[in-house]
Amino acid sequence: MVESATNGAAAAIQSLQLSFYGAGSMAEAIMRGILNQNLTAPSQISMLNRSNTERLRELSQRYGIATTLEGSTNENYLQQADIIFLAMKPKDAVAAIEAIRPHVNEKQLIVSVIAGISIASIEKLLGRQIPIVRTMPNTSSTIGLGATGISFSSTVSEEQRQLAETIFQSVGITAVVEEPLQDSITGVSGSGPAYVYYFMEAMLAAAEKLGLAPEAAKDLVVQTVLGAAEMVRTTGEEPAELRRKVTSPNGTTQAAIETMAAGQLAETIIKGMLRSSERAAELGAEIERSIMK
Ligand SMILES: NC(=O)C1=CN([C@@H]2O[C@H](COP(=O)(O)OP(=O)(O)OC[C@H]3O[C@@H](n4cnc5c(N)ncnc54)[C@H](O)[C@@H]3O)[C@@H](O)[C@H]2O)C=CC1
Numbered sequence: 001m002v003e004s005a006t007n008g009a010a011a012a013i014q015s016l017q018l019s020f021y022g023a024g025s026m027a028e029a030i031m032r033g034i035l036n037q038n039l040t041a042p043s044q045i046s047m048l049n050r051s052n053t054e055r056l057r058e059l060s061q062r063y064g065i066a067t068t069l070e071g072s073t074n075e076n077y078l079q080q081a082d083i084i085f086l087a088m089k090p091k092d093a094v095a096a097i098e099a100i101r102p103h104v105n106e107k108q109l110i111v112s113v114i115a116g117i118s119i120a121s122i123e124k125l126l127g128r129q130i131p132i133v134r135t136m137p138n139t140s141s142t143i144g145l146g147a148t149g150i151s152f153s154s155t156v157s158e159e160q161r162q163l164a165e166t167i168f169q170s171v172g173i174t175a176v177v178e179e180p181l182q183d184s185i186t187g188v189s190g191s192g193p194a195y196v197y198y199f200m201e202a203m204l205a206a207a208e209k210l211g212l213a214p215e216a217a218k219d220l221v222v223q224t225v226l227g228a229a230e231m232v233r234t235t236g237e238e239p240a241e242l243r244r245k246v247t248s249p250n251g252t253t254q255a256a257i258e259t260m261a262a263g264q265l266a267e268t269i270i271k272g273m274l275r276s277s278e279r280a281a282e283l284g285a286e287i288e289r290s291i292m293k
């Protein structure tokens with residue numbers, strides 16, 4: 001049942017016009033993922049931004065998607081879109097959503113990937129109850145390994161839910177959550193890739209200190225991270241148990257972990273993730289306050 005509904009949504013997407021308003025890293029990651037998974041044709045997708053024509057040229061040449069460089073306007077693309085992705089930074093969201101207000105209607109679906117901003121704020125800025133899907137994806141969507149939190153406004157229909165879930169499932173896994181948990185998802189998987197890259201940067205720096213050539217260091221570090229994640233996924237064992245199996249009593253790993261623990265590494269990671277989530281809430285509150293003025 002679920003599969004046939006999803007297949008139905010996947011077929012439906014092919015005839016829809018998708019428009020990304022805000023043509024930055026996250027929009028590109030989702031668009032690339034959608035194209036890689038052949039969910040729709042590049043001609044069905046438009047990428048729009050405020051002013052950067054160089055960026056649009058690059059996207060148009062690389063992916064064959066539609067942009068305003070072909071002579072049409074943002075307004076035209078927005079009016080013709082079935083699904084509009086809001087993908088600008090939170091600081092630009094109020095001005096951007098106010099600007100699209102005259103060009104959107106209740107038959108369209110708005111999908112926000114903006115950190116922090118609530119469905120209520122978007123509804124307020126649009127001035128009416130257009131169906132809204134609030135999401136928190138991550139950049140690994142580019143290669144189909146994204147993780148996206150999804151929440152729906154009360155006016156999103158069952159069919160629209162299927163569409164949104166199918167789009168984000170095509171670029172990774174999804175978790176449908178109550179809206180307040182979106183800030184938690186931001187702290188976990190939205191910002192999450194950056195924590196792993198940060199850890200990898202440190203591992204690479206250490207590998208260099210240990211005398212390895214940069215190329216070899218990169219290969220070894222990437223394979224180590226990939227292998228560790230895949231071990232958790234495929235064995236079903238807990239990370240703590242897998243770690244125990246690497247750690248011989250009084251051996252090298254124990255020496256490393258003791259050093260890291262003395263530097264409060266785990267506590268610092270937890271603190272950082274909580275701070276990311278808190279920051280998402282702050283961004284949302286800042287937007288809410290600015291709308292109230
Ligand atoms: N980068 C990431 O890993 C993730 C980002 N997000 C969210 O995605 C959103 C976009 O982030 P990035 O892609 O990283 O930012 P970015 O800076 O790469 O892209 C933002 C784009 O919005 C455009 N823009 C700004 N104001 C505009 C306006 N008034 N009208 C039309 N376009 C406008 C800019 O020209 C730019 O192309 C943010 O709200 C962020 O919270 C969510 C999950 C992960």
Ligand SMILES: O=C(O)[C@@H]1CCC=N1
Pocket residue numbers: 115186190191
């Ligand atoms: O750093 C940010 O604000 C965005 C939201 C999640 C990942 N990047």
